[in-house]
Amino acid sequence: MPFRIKIPRSTIDRLPLYYRCLNIIEExxxxxxxxxxxxxxxxxxxSVIRKDLAWFGELGKRGVGYNVIYLKNAIGRILGLDKDWPxxxxxxxxxxxxxxxxxxxxxRHFHLVGIFDRDPDKVGRRVGECQVSPVEDMAAFIQTxxxxxxxxxxxxxxxQKVAHELVKCGIKGILSYAPITLSVPEDVVVYNADYNLDLxxxxxxxxxxxxxxxxx
Amino acid sequence: MPFRIKIPRSTIDRLPLYYRCLNIIEExxxxxxxxxxxxxxxxxxxSVIRKDLAWFGELGKRGVGYNVIYLKNAIGRILGLDKDWPxxxxxxxxxxxxxxxxxxxxxRHFHLVGIFDRDPDKVGRRVGECQVSPVEDMAAFIQTxxxxxxxxxxxxxxxQKVAHELVKCGIKGILSYAPITLSVPEDVVVYNADYNLDLxxxxxxxxxxxxxxxxx
DNA sequence: CACTGTGAACGCCTTCACAGCG
DNA sequence: CGCTGTGAAGGCGTTCACAGTG
Numbered sequence: 415m416p417f418r419i420k421i422p423r424s425t426i427d428r429l430p431l432y433y434r435c436l437n438i439i440e441e442x443x444x445x446x447x448x449x450x451x452x453x454x455x456x457x458x459x460x461s462v463i464r465k466d467l468a469w470f471g472e473l474g475k476r477g478v479g480y481n482v483i484y485l486k487n488a489i490g491r492i493l494g495l496d497k498d499w500p501x502x503x504x505x506x507x508x509x510x511x512x513x514x515x516x517x518x519x520x521x522r523h524f525h526l527v528g529i530f531d532r533d534p535d536k537v538g539r540r541v542g543e544c545q546v547s548p549v550e551d552m553a554a555f556i557q558t559x560x561x562x563x564x565x566x567x568x569x570x571x572x573x574q575k576v577a578h579e580l581v582k583c584g585i586k587g588i589l590s591y592a593p594i595t596l597s598v599p600e601d602v603v604v605y606n607a608d609y610n611l612d613l614x615x616x617x618x619x620x621x622x623x624x625x626x627x628x629x630x
Numbered sequence: 631m632p633f634r635i636k637i638p639r640s641t642i643d644r645l646p647l648y649y650r651c652l653n654i655i656e657e658x659x660x661x662x663x664x665x666x667x668x669x670x671x672x673x674x675x676x677s678v679i680r681k682d683l684a685w686f687g688e689l690g691k692r693g694v695g696y697n698v699i700y701l702k703n704a705i706g707r708i709l710g711l712d713k714d715w716p717x718x719x720x721x722x723x724x725x726x727x728x729x730x731x732x733x734x735x736x737x738r739h740f741h742l743v744g745i746f747d748r749d750p751d752k753v754g755r756r757v758g759e760c761q762v763s764p765v766e767d768m769a770a771f772i773q774t775x776x777x778x779x780x781x782x783x784x785x786x787x788x789x790q791k792v793a794h795e796l797v798k799c800g801i802k803g804i805l806s807y808a809p810i811t812l813s814v815p816e817d818v819v820v821y822n823a824d825y826n827l828d829l830x831x832x833x834x835x836x837x838x839x840x841x842x843x844x845x846x
Numbered sequence: 847c848a849c850t851g852t853g854a855a856c857g858c859c860t861t862c863a864c865a866g867c868g
Numbered sequence: 869c870g871c872t873g874t875g876a877a878g879g880c881g882t883t884c885a886c887a888g889t890g
Contacts, residue, residue, distance in 0.1 A: 421838075422858075422859060424859070424860095425859090426831055426834050426835075427831060429830070429831075429834070430826070430827040430830040430831060431811060431827070433830065434809055434810065434811070434824075434826070434827070435810075435811055438786075438810065448870085448871060448872085449871075449872075450871080455811060456811050457811055457813065459860080459861080460871095461860075461861065461862075462859090462860070462861085464871090464872060464873065464874090465859085465860075465861095465873090465874085467872090467873090468872085468873055468874070472872080472873070473872095474871080474872050474873080475867085475868065475871085475872075476866065476867040476868055476870080476871060476872040476873070477866095477867060477868045477869075477870050477871050477872075478867095478868065478870080478871065478872080479870090479871065479872080480872085492834065493830050493831075493833050493834045493837070494833040494834055494836065494837030494838075495830065495833060499829070499833055499836075501829075507732075508728050508731045508732050509728050509729075509732045511728065512724050512725050512727065512728025512729070512732075513725075513728070513825070515724045516724050516725045516728075523829075523830075523833070524826070524829050524833075562836050563829070563832055563833075563836070565825075570654075586836050586839075587832035587833075587835065587836050589825060589828050589829060589832065593650055594650065594651075594654065595647060595650070595651055595671060595672045595673055597673065601839075603832055603835045603836070605828040605831065605832060606647075607823070607825055607828060608650075609729070609781075609805060609823055610646070610650070610740070611646040611647070611650070612805050612821040612823060613715070613717075613739075613740050613779070613805060614645070614646040614649065614709050614711065614739075615642055615643060615645075615646060615709075615821060616779055616803035616805065616819055616821060617709050617710040617711060617715055617739070617740075617779075617803075618642050618645070618708065618709045618710055619642075619803065619819045620710065620715075620778050620779070620802050620803050620819070621709070621710030622637075622710075623802075623817075638880075638881060640881070640882095641881090664848085664849060664850085665849080665850075666849080675882080675883080676849095677882075677883060677884075678881090678882065678883085680849090680850065680851065680852090681851090681852085681881085681882075681883095683850090683851090684850085684851055684852070688850080688851070689850095690849080690850050690851080691849085691850075691889085691890065692848080692849060692850040692851070692888065692889040692890060693847070693848050693849050693850075693888095693889060693890045694848075694849065694850080694889095694890065695848085695849065695850080696850085
């Protein structure tokens with residue numbers, strides 16, 4: 415159910431924050447929540463929340479607030495979390511390995527189904543619930559499995575080449591831990607998870623000590 | 631050298647992208663670069679780059695472009711990378727451990743100087759170049775070392791409590807891998823590195839296949 | 847002549863205030 | 869009466885076009 419109108423990117427970026435928060439609120443057994451209270455929890459202005467949600471219809475009840483479970487599910491559907499997203503990991507180094515094992519705990523809607531590495535020493539190793547496969551098998555795997563998402567945790571030098579190959583195989587979304595800007599076609603989405611970027615942004619705010627600012 | 635005027639957050643968010651790119655360009659031995667060419671490399675519109683840089687003075691030469699090394703250093707200074715940033719890691723689980731070991735390779739301006747964990751089994755273990763210390767030692771360590779940055783890689787349940795403690799000890803910037811929204815005072819900056827957020831945002835764009843969008 | 851620096855126009859997100867409903 | 873949904877106002881970053889300069 416793609417949406418006709420163009421939703422602001424900033425809205426989309428916030429939806430996962432709401433979603434994450436609603437999960438916790440649900441666990442607390444709370445059934446209704448106002449944009450006010452939710453706002454405090456996620457650190458976002460209530461009117462922003464209402465505007466964000468309004469893009470997708472009337473999700474709340476006037477005079478009452480939002481039903482926690484209903485809203486959570488609605489946002490889930492909007493984000494596309496009503497289906498399962500298989501994804502692969504390229505690069506089974508230290509970071510890649512950790513990501514793979516870490517994933518077990520959290521990913522409810524995202525399932526790591528394959529790990530690939532160039533290094534023959536790593537191939538065959540068991541990492542989390544997968545076994546590392548040689549990159550040569552990657553293309554076929556992506557295509558037969560209809561995989562759309564890839565995590566990229568290879569060294570800078572290889573990242574662009576790998577990204578290019580991923581795209582060629584049909585990958586449409588890349589979460590990249592590589593410390594370079596990837597060049598990809600317009601219909602492919604890249605998110606940058608290189609944490610040095612965030613550290614540097616932190617450094618800026620700590621250096622220029624105004625009373626900024628707030629996360630995400 | 632804090633800046634008087636309020637620089638747009640979006641500008642600050644892009645500076646590390648420029649910086650990262652300029653490092654690579656420098657390695658290629660290129661000496662001058664135009665906003666045009668840099669724009670292609672970082673995937674950002676040239677006029678945005680010029681506007682961003684203009685906040686900090688006249689960094690380029692009209693008719694010529696930007697001197698790569700000079701610009702790199704200028705951005706480095708702006709971000710506060712002319713000094714070293716020691717930081718600590720809290721949480722020596724799978725992810726924390728990987729981050730610690732990964733850090734060796736990249737961090738030029740950020741140095742991991744301490745790792746803390748509650749679990750006695752993990753305390754004493756060697757991770758990267760540090761040894762895991764008990765959380766009880768954390769407060770003293772932060773204060774005597776005048777540490778300002780912390781990476782947070784503890785389970786969701788503990789994250790808020792730990793964050794609170796970090797702030798109390800004088801931490802001003804947190805890079806959080808915990809899957810919750812941290813509540814911190816206004817003068818503390820939090821960046822969210824929980825990759826489930828990014829995966830969900832990816833899922834949105836893949837579900838609502840317009841010809842969006844672009845990374846970072 | 848090439849490319850930066852910049853004021854002005856534009857467009858978009860956020861803020862605000864209140865109308866609409868339960 | 870409380871809180872959402874929403875049009876209108878405002879603020880802010882981006883885009884544009886060109887003046888400025890080596």
